[in-house]
Amino acid sequence: MALPKAAALFLAAAALALPAAAGAQQTGPQPPLPTVQLSAGIHIIRAEVADSDETRRNGLMFRRELPGNDGMLFVFEQPDVQCFWMRNTILPLSIAFIADDGTIVNIEDMAPQAEDPHCAKKPVRYALEMAQGWFAQHGIKAGKKLDGLP
Numbered sequence: 001m002a003l004p005k006a007a008a009l010f011l012a013a014a015a016l017a018l019p020a021a022a023g024a025q026q027t028g029p030q031p032p033l034p035t036v037q038l039s040a041g042i043h044i045i046r047a048e049v050a051d052s053d054e055t056r057r058n059g060l061m062f063r064r065e066l067p068g069n070d071g072m073l074f075v076f077e078q079p080d081v082q083c084f085w086m087r088n089t090i091l092p093l094s095i096a097f098i099a100d101d102g103t104i105v106n107i108e109d110m111a112p113q114a115e116d117p118h119c120a121k122k123p124v125r126y127a128l129e130m131a132q133g134w135f136a137q138h139g140i141k142a143g144k145k146l147d148g149l150p
Contacts, residue, residue, distance in 0.1 A: 026088070029062040030055065036073060038128070038148040043138050047073035047128060049150060060129055061088040071130040075150060079123035085115045092132035097124045102145040107135050 033048035033055055046069055050056045056074050060066065076082060084095055090112050097105045097120035108118040109132055120127070126149055135141070 026058050026061060029060075029064075030058040033072075036148060036150055038073070038146050040138065040140050040144060040146050043069065043140070045069050045071055045128070045130070045146075047071045049073050049075060051075040051150075059084075059089070060091065060093065063089070063091055066091055066093075066131045069130075069134075071128055071134070073149075074127040074129070076125050079125045081120050081123055082127050083117040083119040084110065084127065084129075085117055086110050086113055087115055089113065093129045094132045094135050096128045096130075096135060096140075096146075097121070098126035098128060098146060098149070100125050102147060102149055104140070104142050104144050104146065106142050107140075109133075 033050060035046050036049050038045040038047055048071075050059060050072055051074075056076075059074070060072050074082070074084075079100065082097060086093070089110075092112050093110045094107055095110060095118060096107045099105055099122075105124055106121045110118050128146070
């Protein structure tokens with residue numbers, strides 16, 4: 001009898017753990033992250049810094065607004081061909097892929113809730129997401145340098 005009782009206790013404990021594990025999935029925006037001030041010529045950007053696996057994975061998902069010159073800077077440990085998609089992201093965004101020296105490699109527009117990948121054209125360590133059209137509205141193109149990267 002001891003084995004079935006132990007098994008029953010194990011199964012009951014596992015069943016209780018399931019809702020906690022399911023609740024661990026992100027269902028709302030992550031809390032605001034520490035910010036850094038970047039500059040693109042005369043334009044000042046206030047960027048939240050996503051520099052861990054978790055903060056990069058959650059990014060701007062579920063955010064309902066991205067005001068003015070606010071954005072999110074994704075920082076990776078080393079340069080690689082970084083790719084992004086828009087799962088659970090309800091705002092249309094533009095993303096700039098940025099080399100270590102601050103030079104923008106390429107800029108892509110991303111449609112909300114789409115899962116098609118948008119990738120850097122060469123290895124980069126940074127990616128900056130802004131409201132869609134922000135870079136174009138401010139005359140910022142590939143080849144432009146950003147200052148203030150961490």
